[in-house]
Amino acid sequence: MSEQYEVEFIERGDREATFLVRGVTPAFANGVRRAMLADVPTLSIDEVRVVENSSVMFDEQIGLRLGLVPLTTPRDEFSEGETVTLALDVEGPGTAYSGDLVSSDDLVSPAEENVPIIDLKEGQRLEIEADAVMDTGKEHAKHQGGVAVGYRHLQRIEVVGDNEAFEQDDPRIVRGVIEAEGELVPAESFGNDLTNRYEGKEVEVHDVPNAFVFDVETDGSMSVDDLVLAAVDSIGDRADELAAAVQL
Amino acid sequence: MDLRVITNERTELEIEIAGEDHTFMNVLKSALLETDGVVAATYDMNPEQSGGQTEPILSIKTEEGTAPLDALEVAADEVQEQSDAFHSAFEAAA
Amino acid sequence: MTYKCSRCKRDVSLDEYGGVRCPYCGHRVLLKERSRDIKTVPVE
Numbered sequence: 001m002s003e004q005y006e007v008e009f010i011e012r013g014d015r016e017a018t019f020l021v022r023g024v025t026p027a028f029a030n031g032v033r034r035a036m037l038a039d040v041p042t043l044s045i046d047e048v049r050v051v052e053n054s055s056v057m058f059d060e061q062i063g064l065r066l067g068l069v070p071l072t073t074p075r076d077e078f079s080e081g082e083t084v085t086l087a088l089d090v091e092g093p094g095t096a097y098s099g100d101l102v103s104s105d106d107l108v109s110p111a112e113e114n115v116p117i118i119d120l121k122e123g124q125r126l127e128i129e130a131d132a133v134m135d136t137g138k139e140h141a142k143h144q145g146g147v148a149v150g151y152r153h154l155q156r157i158e159v160v161g162d163n164e165a166f167e168q169d170d171p172r173i174v175r176g177v178i179e180a181e182g183e184l185v186p187a188e189s190f191g192n193d194l195t196n197r198y199e200g201k202e203v204e205v206h207d208v209p210n211a212f213v214f215d216v217e218t219d220g221s222m223s224v225d226d227l228v229l230a231a232v233d234s235i236g237d238r239a240d241e242l243a244a245a246v247q248l
Numbered sequence: 249m250d251l252r253v254i255t256n257e258r259t260e261l262e263i264e265i266a267g268e269d270h271t272f273m274n275v276l277k278s279a280l281l282e283t284d285g286v287v288a289a290t291y292d293m294n295p296e297q298s299g300g301q302t303e304p305i306l307s308i309k310t311e312e313g314t315a316p317l318d319a320l321e322v323a324a325d326e327v328q329e330q331s332d333a334f335h336s337a338f339e340a341a342a
Numbered sequence: 343m344t345y346k347c348s349r350c351k352r353d354v355s356l357d358e359y360g361g362v363r364c365p366y367c368g369h370r371v372l373l374k375e376r377s378r379d380i381k382t383v384p385v386e
Binding site for chain 1: 249251265268270271272274275276277278279317320321324325327328330331332333334335336337338339340341342
Binding site for chain 3: 045046047048050060063064067129140142
């Protein structure tokens with residue numbers, strides 16, 4: 001019953017990628033999107049032990065900021081609920097950055113070195129120890145691995161004829177990726193306006209069934225590949241569990 | 249994932265699937281609708297206001313000769329296959 | 343219990359007879375210092 005799946009990358013980076021999936025049902029595409037946001041666990045600071053905080057902010061405010069620092073979460077190394085300890089000790093004058101966090105585990109470090117935590121004046125000091133815990137975005141947004149995840153239909157462009165002479169070309173705006181003459185073209189490449197690409201032509205735009213262009217951006221805690229695969233597997237695992245439970 | 253059967257008749261099944269939300273239920277529902285012998289399939293995620301029920305309840309109606317639990321198993325396997333297919337297709341492209 | 347005089351900034355320890363008053367400068371406003379204990383804060 002399932003159609004042949006096919007994945008093609010349009011843009012591919014470590015933290016940001018655009019790819020086309022063919023053969024996927026709308027429900028499954030949405031399931032993967034939701035799983036990327038809410039069901040793939042990442043490490044995030046969840047408890048802070050304040051040794052000294054003579055900064056101008058409350059411990060709780062500092063804690064919240066530390067919680068929002070993305071931490072690299074290697075795939076398959078940690079299970080939900082596991083913790084990693086980090087420490088930070090910065091004395092003013094100067095700024096405490098996320099990069100000042102020292103991890104007890106070589107696999108785990110701040111994904112971004114330059115997130116300011118707080119500006120410290122002369123004589124102020126921030127010394128903390130923190131536990132990062134593995135949890136899902138469902139629990140708290142700081143655990144979200146995917147920060148900008150979405151998809152839209154692939155659109156096929158068909159030239160059906162010529163416009164009449166001297167006819168005014170109204171802009172014809174499309175977004176995402178189009179399929180034209182058998183090629184995948186990002187709409188940005190022609191300013192999102194089909195009249196730029198097909199001057200004087202009459203065109204028709206159709207959604208391609210079961211073909212979705214995903215746009216995925218992660219917070220740096222894992223690569224796009226890891227995030228997508230973990231999301232897909234999380235749905236597969238649940239189906240597994242259900243099938244096993246039903247058989248009893 | 250905790251299952252609790254509410255009604256289980258020859259061609260009708262109501263089952264609570266605790267711990268799941270739209271992410272999985274909608275995928276499962278759409279797979280059920282594509283399964284042979286299934287007449288109707290839906291799920292209900294009651295809001296908390298409606299008497300405290302928050303876990304999704306899956307309802308399946310099947311044609312005569314198809315046990316709804318069997319249909320559910322087929323659909324679960326189908327979702328699993330879709331997931332495996334997506335996984336390998338993605339890895340092949342990556 | 344240690345306090346700090348808000349005028350002369352010296353450490354002051356209060357006893358039950360002296361009342362609330364800095365023994366060095368007589369100022370009546372004393373600030374309580376943060377405890378040196380490690381405080382555990384849950385991140386929410």
